[in-house]
Amino acid sequence: MDWAIDNRGSNTKRNMAEKNPQSQTDDQKFDKKTTEKPWCSPNLLVAAIDFGTAYSGYAFSSRAAFDDDPLRITAHKWSSDLISEKNPTSILFDNNQKLVAFGYEAEKQFTELSNDNRHEDFYYFQRFKMQLYHHDKDAKNKKLPINSKSMLSDISGKKMPAMDVFSAAIKYMKEHLLHKLSETEDTETKKEEIRWVLTVPAIWSDTAKYFMRDAAIKAGIRGDCLTIALEPEAASMYCKRLPIEMLNDHIKVQNERFQFFSQGNQYLVLDAGGGTVDITVHEVLSSGRIKELHKASGGAWGGTYVDEKFFDIIKEIVGDENFELFKKEDLAGYNDLRKDLEVKKREINFESTKISFTVPNQLAKMIPKNYNHEKVECKKGKMELKVPGIKKWFSEICDSIVSHVKELLEEQKKKQRNIDSILMVGGFSESFFLQETVKTAFPNKHIIVPNEAGLAVLKGAVLFGHNPQVVVSRVAKVTYGVNTLSKIQDERDVPDKSRIRIIKGEKYEKDVFSKHVTKGEDLVLDEAQEEKTYFPIYPDQKSVQFSVFTSQEENPKYVDGCKNLGSFNVKIPDATAGTDRKVVVRFIFGGTEIKVEGVDENGEITECKFDWSENAEEECFGMAVEMDES
Numbered sequence: 001m002d003w004a005i006d007n008r009g010s011n012t013k014r015n016m017a018e019k020n021p022q023s024q025t026d027d028q029k030f031d032k033k034t035t036e037k038p039w040c041s042p043n044l045l046v047a048a049i050d051f052g053t054a055y056s057g058y059a060f061s062s063r064a065a066f067d068d069d070p071l072r073i074t075a076h077k078w079s080s081d082l083i084s085e086k087n088p089t090s091i092l093f094d095n096n097q098k099l100v101a102f103g104y105e106a107e108k109q110f111t112e113l114s115n116d117n118r119h120e121d122f123y124y125f126q127r128f129k130m131q132l133y134h135h136d137k138d139a140k141n142k143k144l145p146i147n148s149k150s151m152l153s154d155i156s157g158k159k160m161p162a163m164d165v166f167s168a169a170i171k172y173m174k175e176h177l178l179h180k181l182s183e184t185e186d187t188e189t190k191k192e193e194i195r196w197v198l199t200v201p202a203i204w205s206d207t208a209k210y211f212m213r214d215a216a217i218k219a220g221i222r223g224d225c226l227t228i229a230l231e232p233e234a235a236s237m238y239c240k241r242l243p244i245e246m247l248n249d250h251i252k253v254q255n256e257r258f259q260f261f262s263q264g265n266q267y268l269v270l271d272a273g274g275g276t277v278d279i280t281v282h283e284v285l286s287s288g289r290i291k292e293l294h295k296a297s298g299g300a301w302g303g304t305y306v307d308e309k310f311f312d313i314i315k316e317i318v319g320d321e322n323f324e325l326f327k328k329e330d331l332a333g334y335n336d337l338r339k340d341l342e343v344k345k346r347e348i349n350f351e352s353t354k355i356s357f358t359v360p361n362q363l364a365k366m367i368p369k370n371y372n373h374e375k376v377e378c379k380k381g382k383m384e385l386k387v388p389g390i391k392k393w394f395s396e397i398c399d400s401i402v403s404h405v406k407e408l409l410e411e412q413k414k415k416q417r418n419i420d421s422i423l424m425v426g427g428f429s430e431s432f433f434l435q436e437t438v439k440t441a442f443p444n445k446h447i448i449v450p451n452e453a454g455l456a457v458l459k460g461a462v463l464f465g466h467n468p469q470v471v472v473s474r475v476a477k478v479t480y481g482v483n484t485l486s487k488i489q490d491e492r493d494v495p496d497k498s499r500i501r502i503i504k505g506e507k508y509e510k511d512v513f514s515k516h517v518t519k520g521e522d523l524v525l526d527e528a529q530e531e532k533t534y535f536p537i538y539p540d541q542k543s544v545q546f547s548v549f550t551s552q553e554e555n556p557k558y559v560d561g562c563k564n565l566g567s568f569n570v571k572i573p574d575a576t577a578g579t580d581r582k583v584v585v586r587f588i589f590g591g592t593e594i595k596v597e598g599v600d601e602n603g604e605i606t607e608c609k610f611d612w613s614e615n616a617e618e619e620c621f622g623m624a625v626e627m628d629e630s
Helices: 026-030 063-068 104-115 129-140 162-184 206-218 231-241 303-318 320-329 331-347 387-414 432-441 453-466
Strands: 004-007 045-050 055-062 090-093 099-102 123-126 151-153 159-161 194-200 226-230 247-249 266-272 277-284 290-299 354-358 376-379 382-386 419-425 446-450 471-475 479-487 500-503 506-517 522-524 532-536 543-551 563-571 583-588 595-599 605-607 624-626
Touching: 045 063, 045 162, 045 453, 055 063, 055 162, 055 453, 063 453, 090 104, 090 162, 099 104, 099 162, 104 331, 129 162, 151 162, 159 162, 162 206, 194 206, 194 231, 194 453, 206 226, 206 563, 226 231, 226 453, 231 266, 231 277, 231 290, 231 419, 231 446, 231 453, 266 387, 277 387, 290 387, 303 320, 303 331, 303 376, 303 387, 320 331, 331 354, 331 432, 354 387, 382 387, 387 419, 387 432, 419 432, 419 453, 432 446, 446 453, 506 583, 532 543, 543 595, 563 595, 563 605
Parallel strands: 004 624, 045 194, 194 226, 266 419, 290 471, 419 446, 479 624
Antiparallel strands: 004 532, 045 055, 090 099, 090 123, 151 159, 247 446, 266 277, 277 290, 354 382, 376 382, 471 522, 479 506, 479 543, 500 506, 532 583, 543 563, 583 595, 595 605
């Protein structure tokens, strides 16, 4: 293991006062490039894949179409059903773990296999994206590190590598899109001329984003042609382009519609999808570009959890074991019930007194005859949810969303920010009940729900691929730094003596967190954050290993309890200068993903290739710190 010794106090953070004089406003600071021609994709076509919890889809537009009309976006129609531009995120593999089918076709084939009792040797995954989210949450507690060996469970509990499942799903949509292009485009588009965009929730960790990137690369998408888009940002970009009449505002301004995306407007984005709810705050700058005011937050409050609440009501009637038996013996009936749910949960509103569902025969046999309860009534193959049942079905999830939004708005108010608008996007935002819950909770806010709210992320991802620099800054969700050794000046300052290491007669404190980015800090597009200079410990050392960590604390002292994103090496082959050789480390947030660079004394740049897939949870001691107070 190679070691390094840090900057001796000589932080090389760029002189922001010189670059951005105090007389500059925030608009000027973040819009310093607005006089230049806006960045546009050099690719001939942008293709976006929205990988959702319940439904997935793709859309694309050529550069010519974008230049003519940015909203000329083609979204593939998968069926004639209500959710035609989305395909169920269901995938079927054979006993050799080879892809058999995806989407509606996977549901159909697995149902047929189940009916013929031939399904036991197959792997069938539904709504598996959230397993990655929950897996990642556990990883933060050091229980289940996400790596290339992480496993997913199918509906029967059989396991497959998560990377294989995700990459197969992405590959299916990629190949389907390429086939669609060959049928619709007048001229053949080469694969290297396509800019691919893959959507991820904004609340996902860096590790989860790296996982999705690697899955896309394994699916055959070139890494240098791939962009990761954050779902609420993509949706915001789409809504920004929409005509005002397509933004449904529940507050009508006399003689003039509210100008939602006008300069200086600050608004909250509520992206309610199938699995997660992403919430963030944006501000429109003078150039029309977007600045993030608050780090993305949210939780597992998506539409699929409303489904679970509905099934809980059924379980109260028939029991858990009977309901699981119904799912196993009548999969077709279960899928029909879920599809009916997708329609009904969009229609339910505050005025609804009862909602009727057709009960599959297998399930109907388990329900007591003429069952009548304050929440639900069952008779003649129909189930009617009454008002108490409807409220139970929706309220817990909707109340969690509203509670989080209230906390966030209160926090913004303390910062003297005027957040007077809420933009609701995502498939679950099409629910009238959720819309009315939000409107009731925030009667003085503009609640904007665009037409096709469920497609805002997908189509916005295409726009993001054409112009990713529309977002000029983001807020750091975590604190970033590197693992170091620090030379001890006074041993009394190190109460934990087990941290002391002796190297060549010098005493060092190990596992010190050398901070580069602070949680909550504004991360300006393509600008290096705080740079620090590091030095090798050994005079004949030929390389320096850096391990990158994140923390939920603003000022962590040690890397203990922090999350290890991975490591990288910077070569320093010329040992002439011994331990005086410098290596500068800088963190750059040029897009939705972090980039870390190491620069040697000759200006040679080594970009961090995070080795997260195998070593994300290993203990690493790649560097040491010696502060130079001179």
